[in-house]
Amino acid sequence: MQLTPEENDILSGKKGEVLQKVMKTVVTYGETFGADHLVPISGSPHLVTSFGANTIKPYFEMIDELINAGLTSKENFTVDPRPMEYDKLNPGFIEKIAFNLIFGKQKDYEVQLKKLGLKNKNAFTCACYLPEVGNIPVKGDYLAWSESSAVVYANSVLGARTNRNSAGIDLMCDIVGKAPHFGLLTDEGRKATWLVEIKTSTRPNAQLLGSAIGMKVMEDVPYIVGLDAHLGEGLNPTTESYLKDMGAATASNGAVGLYHVENITPEAVEQGRSLLNPNYQTYLIDDAELAKVYAAYPILWSITGIRPDYVFIGCPHLARLQLENWIDLLVDALQKNKLNKVSVPVYLFTAPDIQEAYINEKPDTYQALLSHNIHITTICPLMFMNNPLCGKKPIVTNSNKLRTYTTARFYTDPEILNIAITGKLPENSGGK
């Protein structure tokens, strides 16, 4: 790899032993993938590791080593959601004990994050690119992000450039302020090798569509056509939310780091089908294909057909528009059914900045929601379910990502609404 004199000085140890190890990590990682040089990181960093799990001791020791050497991230960063928020989502007495054991280092780790350059107390969200949070890279920015749903959003919807990095590498790159130039950072790496044709009769469910694409293309780049017929051309808040959820599903059922959508995402708007590699493969998605994907989701509950304990909505975190939409839908459905409360407690997961703004702007509505058993929380539902005691609970969700990594059962939005109101699971739906 071609390094600048300054980079070489760091690598040879002239700027200290610990910074040398940081640079050695970044360079070795880059060389493994044939990177020819390092590029300066131009957007704000985002880290995936937000949890103080007792088990990842070597990581905390490494962070201590960095802090003791006086190293910080070049720019302030955001980070994934916290694992616990007891005043908003109380898991129960025994479950709390388990949480405190599993995430026993949370307080200490948040102190470490602050020393490294955490943006602020509200910086904990997987959707850092939402306007209220404000970590929004611009087209062409180089990044070293690692949260898979944020990586695919930054690359595809914002046109920024980041590889799908692992936890730890994100921080190493942010400390030296450089990322190795390979993969999705290069023009060649952003070319599509799949043409995905959408031929559904109505707007496809974003989660199922992403799931289907992810399972088919795995880590490749798809160029999606036909979605503009359902979403319209160009980007707007509704389309951005749709693409956020679709992308998260492509990244969890596959390892997609970038997709292009014809007439919608920035590079597809600019370059059109010239983004397609000549020897691309084709994948057709129609109503039957999505029904097949949905029907194949495994049911991991030990007892099926029981009333769920929770409805979880918002993995990745909900945009403000999505939060408001869900609240309207739930409150309307309660009124229509002349009910005061939902039958299954509903938890809406969103960024701390959005939660805070909603509570401040609509204090009366917020109190009414609590009386309806509808809650707004900022934690990561995945980490909630990583607690073995919580993971055993029957939980339903409209998130394919949450379904993929936990025992939560997936249902479509209308089904989820109906479950929340009636407490009954639909028959012949929700996987096999």
Add this chain to the structure above:
Amino acid sequence: MPSKTFKGRPILPGNCEGEALVSRSGFNTLASFQKSVILRSKKAICSDQNNADIYQKEMTGKILCIPQTIGSTTGGLVLQTIAKIGNGPKAILFSEHIDSLAAAGVIMADIWGNHRFIVVDQLGPDFLSSIEQGQTLKITEDGTITIQ
């Protein structure tokens, strides 16, 4: 039976001999090691119920033979952690190009934890179809793998 050899790219070179543990589908690092990391168990048993090849098989001290790793981007962190606990495989062999998550994990374990997993990648698609579970493999530091 004559031995068969494969030549790959040594990413973290070394010499060792051991028993093959073969996953013909992508290896989900988090799902596979989650239980043994939480319990800090001396022996790591694969907890990925979606991986029929190696589910509930012991991974400690084996030579893990996989196409690539898949799953959560915390995968690298998991490899770094099992390196410290000492319940991981002694070597990881990839039939394809190593993926970014595994690369990060093994490199960070090597540089920050002074623990080296021997890692060879790009052994080719025939590699995985040529090995059976439990066969003895010999690895040399130039990236040559001999199935004995």
